Amino acid sequence: MEIKNVAVLGSGTMGHGIAQASAMAGYNVKLYDIAQAMLDKATGTIKGNIEKHFVAKGKIKPEEGAAIVGRIAATTNLKSAVEDADLVIEAIPENMEMKKIVFAEIDGFCPAHTILASNTSVLPVTAIAGATNRKEKCIGLHFFNPAVVMKLVEVIKPIGVADETVDAALAFCKKLGKTPVTVKDVPGFIVNRLLGLLYHEAAQIVLEGTATAEEVDLAMKLGAGHPMGPCELADFGGFDIITNAGDAVYNYTHNARDAVNILYRKMVEAGRLGRKNGKGFYDYNSDGTKTVAKLFD
Ligand SMILES: NC(=O)c1ccc[n+]([C@@H]2O[C@H](COP(=O)([O-])OP(=O)(O)OC[C@H]3O[C@@H](n4cnc5c(N)ncnc54)[C@H](O)[C@@H]3O)[C@@H](O)[C@H]2O)c1
Structure with a gap:
């Protein structure tokens, strides 16, 4: 399954970094948050980071920088954020009830093929996946802060995840230039x-x-x-x-x-x-x- 469109939920510390890393790898990104102020801050930070760390240092051309920023669309509308996503990465606060509510909601908005990933640091991904009717398509993608810089992604395999979901998640991480390590869904992962x-x-x-x-x-x-x-x-x-x-x-x-x-x-x-x-x-x-x-x- 080819991933082209990525939705990132939550535009805080982790969400904005994951969105930037995904856009830099060529993905179309929708960045969703309940707070417009957080989205404004996130897009400003992404633009600033690309200018300071990549364009100003000659790592990419200004037009490439503009194209990366142009691939990220910020929205406060959850349905429009995820309805054409191939992969959703949730990076909202570390609260099980909040995550379950969001996963149940997006399960209803996303196409059947969409993979739903959580960036949770320690919560059981199996329990988050339990809020959906697509447990085989739910996975953990644990990025590290700062997400653009840190090379590791822990790919957490909840009970019931399909092999092709794991394979697609691994391929996505590699396209981001990350090194994924798979781990079972145990508290704290590795x-x-x-x-x-x-x-x-x-x-x-x-x-x-x-x-x-x-x-x-x-x-x-x-x-x-x-x-x-x-x-x-x-x-x-x-x-x-x-x-x-x-x-x-x-x-x-x-x-x-x-x-x-x-x-x-x-x-x-x-x-x-x-x-x-x-x-x-x-x-x-x-x-x-x-x-x-x-x-x-
Ligand atoms: N900060 C880290 O170092 C780090 C590292 C790895 C993983 N994580 C995990 O990533 C997740 C996010 O952490 P963070 O540090 O980026 O948090 P954060 O507080 O910086 O950002 C959370 C964002 O989610 C938004 N939000 C709140 N409720 C929401 C909802 N219902 N829908 C959409 N957006 C909502 C907030 O407005 C905020 O912008 C957590 O699960 C955390 O455990 C954090």
């Missing part, structure tokens, strides 16, 4: 399952005073070859996201090893969300430097 453990232990080391965040990061960068330390990575991911994702995994597994470290809850309670508001394991200063934050000292 990356977030492992990162959850790393985040937990990194916070525990800081909490018990064994080492500072900076020492943890240095140790893992220089000793384990990680490009970013776990505290830096947690700051980048955001403590609200880490807490919600960890809770979603724990609620599913009830396995003590999946419990979110209390330090993340305390930091969220204290309004420390990570890089996004300049306060995480580190304080991010206006001059671009960062200093280790005083937490429980």
